[in-house]
Amino acid sequence: xxxxxxxxxxxxxxxxxxGAALLPLCSVRLRPLVFVALPVLxxxxxxNLEPGTAAGITFMNLELVVLRVDSLSLxxxxxxxxxxxxxxxxxxxxKEKGQQVAALIYAxxxxxxxxxxxxxxxxxxxxxxxxxxxxxxWAGRTRFSAGAGMRYIIVxxxxxxxxxxxxxxxxxxxxxxxxxxxxxxSSYLILIGFAVNAAIPPLHAWLPDAYPESSVTGSVFLSxxxxxxxxxxxxxxxxxxxxxIWAGAVMAVYGAVYAFMQNDxxxxxxxxxxxxxxxxxxxxxxxxxxxxxxxxAHAFSxxxxxxxxFMSAGAVLFATGRSKLTELGGLARSMPxxxxxYMIGAVSISGFPLxxxxxxxxxxxxxxxxxxxxxxxxxxxxxSAGTFLYTGLKLPYFIxxxxxxxxxxxxxxxxxxxxxxxxxxxxxxxxxxxxxxxSLLPFQLDYQPYTVAHLWETTSLLIFTGLVFRLMLEKIKxxxxxxxxxxxxxxxxxxxxxxxxxxxxxxxxxRVNDAVMQLVDWISGIAANPVGFxxxxxxxxxxxxxxxxxxxxxxAIFDPDRYRGSLGTMVLIVMAGFIIIGLISFVSS
Amino acid sequence: MKKKQLFFSLVLLAVFMIADIGFHLxxxxxxxxxxxxxxxxxxxxxxxxxxLVAKVIGDFWLSRNEDYYDAxxxx
Numbered sequence: 001x002x003x004x005x006x007x008x009x010x011x012x013x014x015x016x017x018x019g020a021a022l023l024p025l026c027s028v029r030l031r032p033l034v035f036v037a038l039p040v041l042x043x044x045x046x047x048n049l050e051p052g053t054a055a056g057i058t059f060m061n062l063e064l065v066v067l068r069v070d071s072l073s074l075x076x077x078x079x080x081x082x083x084x085x086x087x088x089x090x091x092x093x094x095k096e097k098g099q100q101v102a103a104l105i106y107a108x109x110x111x112x113x114x115x116x117x118x119x120x121x122x123x124x125x126x127x128x129x130x131x132x133x134x135x136x137x138w139a140g141r142t143r144f145s146a147g148a149g150m151r152y153i154i155v156x157x158x159x160x161x162x163x164x165x166x167x168x169x170x171x172x173x174x175x176x177x178x179x180x181x182x183x184x185x186s187s188y189l190i191l192i193g194f195a196v197n198a199a200i201p202p203l204h205a206w207l208p209d210a211y212p213e214s215s216v217t218g219s220v221f222l223s224x225x226x227x228x229x230x231x232x233x234x235x236x237x238x239x240x241x242x243x244x245i246w247a248g249a250v251m252a253v254y255g256a257v258y259a260f261m262q263n264d265x266x267x268x269x270x271x272x273x274x275x276x277x278x279x280x281x282x283x284x285x286x287x288x289x290x291x292x293x294x295x296x297a298h299a300f301s302x303x304x305x306x307x308x309x310f311m312s313a314g315a316v317l318f319a320t321g322r323s324k325l326t327e328l329g330g331l332a333r334s335m336p337x338x339x340x341x342y343m344i345g346a347v348s349i350s351g352f353p354l355x356x357x358x359x360x361x362x363x364x365x366x367x368x369x370x371x372x373x374x375x376x377x378x379x380x381x382x383x384s385a386g387t388f389l390y391t392g393l394k395l396p397y398f399i400x401x402x403x404x405x406x407x408x409x410x411x412x413x414x415x416x417x418x419x420x421x422x423x424x425x426x427x428x429x430x431x432x433x434x435x436x437x438x439s440l441l442p443f444q445l446d447y448q449p450y451t452v453a454h455l456w457e458t459t460s461l462l463i464f465t466g467l468v469f470r471l472m473l474e475k476i477k478x479x480x481x482x483x484x485x486x487x488x489x490x491x492x493x494x495x496x497x498x499x500x501x502x503x504x505x506x507x508x509x510x511r512v513n514d515a516v517m518q519l520v521d522w523i524s525g526i527a528a529n530p531v532g533f534x535x536x537x538x539x540x541x542x543x544x545x546x547x548x549x550x551x552x553x554x555x556a557i558f559d560p561d562r563y564r565g566s567l568g569t570m571v572l573i574v575m576a577g578f579i580i581i582g583l584i585s586f587v588s589s
Numbered sequence: 590m591k592k593k594q595l596f597f598s599l600v601l602l603a604v605f606m607i608a609d610i611g612f613h614l615x616x617x618x619x620x621x622x623x624x625x626x627x628x629x630x631x632x633x634x635x636x637x638x639x640x641l642v643a644k645v646i647g648d649f650w651l652s653r654n655e656d657y658y659d660a661x662x663x664x
Contacts, residue, residue: 460609472640
């Protein structure tokens, strides 16, 4: 009894973080095993947690709630454990301690954030997520990932500062740091902090900037945690906030249009995340129990199918070393298994019947319809069609079919197939048995996804999306280009700022330095040999032209004997002196 | 070839519209429930709109060379 009580008051994050500390001590062969064991252990622990449990510690007169268990935090806890488990299998081949530890810190702090009952605990885990995730971006180890990782950190530190400022303001006003529904002026600062992580335009550009540059395995973890923790916090703090409805609807379409324009596979998928987050953000804004259930269900299934899509895109990148549509094509014959697994993820995200997107996304769309948000409802439907267009048609066509570029293939580790297979299985299980997912949702509602009307609407939408794609196929060939986004506003001035604050001072410094050195040259030259310096131009001064050729090698250092007159001349000068003095004294007397 | 595809698509659209009217398949309180084959139209036209918007802003406005941001750093 005592033992279970103790176990039930340990925050799940601690298991991951302890694992991150111990993992480097294990042998190379043991590490992947430890990595996949940790999510299983945590999942077993979370399953045993009773909703309503809370555990706190006192820190500097503040009551921190490090563990708050309710159906909302549990749902996110389950799916975070699942994707960590799948990701662990996918990354089985990884020999790099740094990435494994970073992924564990990242996953652990994401768990910590969703189980945090107060704003300070949330903030601490929020910033810890940044540490783990930034390492995963840098682990891409390309010249692009270095810059993208740095921008990722800067944007998130700025977002985190808004969050902290809002929390402190809230604390100063109300004396409470409880994380519940947030209101008042301070809540808008917190909302900005959340919006950065939820990638709500125009604060979204970090996501498609950083995720495609991360390592093959890192992007699987990245696609899961940061944004979904933000969806969780939005549900917790801003459920029913009207502005989120429109932000979400715009975001869903914006992400779809931008995803369609990209050339890099993982960048298409990254914009796809933004589009999908739009559905969730809109649902949070609608705020009815159906909408909240929809947001949670969609976040849950989205993590699994987006993880699967990033895994298969990563498998293509791993096998070919290429990630651009313009450089790929015809891989279906050489990578049939990856193609099938990718398509399971693609039809799941597109909302095909019997796959997970169908049973989760539809709740949000239904909630928009039921709430009479007609335009939002239509925008979400168009975004759904767009999702199928870029993930289900355009990407697979140009990767696996199209012009065969005869790309050489490197074999893929078995662990990758295991990770993808498990994720694919989860998509199918949720699609066929939606009750497994519905039983985890915050509200107990009677929702039936498999109705004639819903099946009819979805199949009509998808079939005609496919027909338009077929008709337009010649017009939508990918091009090797980048598409500007709101990161332009900080990336372009960054060049200017670099010139202003780094290059220009450096140039001024160099000039001053040169001038001073020239002066020193001069002075030392004059001091060493004034005659040689002035008459024959000796000395180290740069670019000195010889006015008169020095007789027989004029030395740089003054030689007094060289210019000394003869004794006779000296006597003559002395005698002349006497004569002048004599003459003067004679005349004056 | 192209014309055949277009013809096939339009025939299929007609079939969907007729099926929609015949079996009352689209439900809902909104005005769209009265339009035959509404979701087929929405899927097709919405998808076309995304392609066109993407082409317009991509080709005429926001598209840049792949080394666009690199050029800054090297100068």
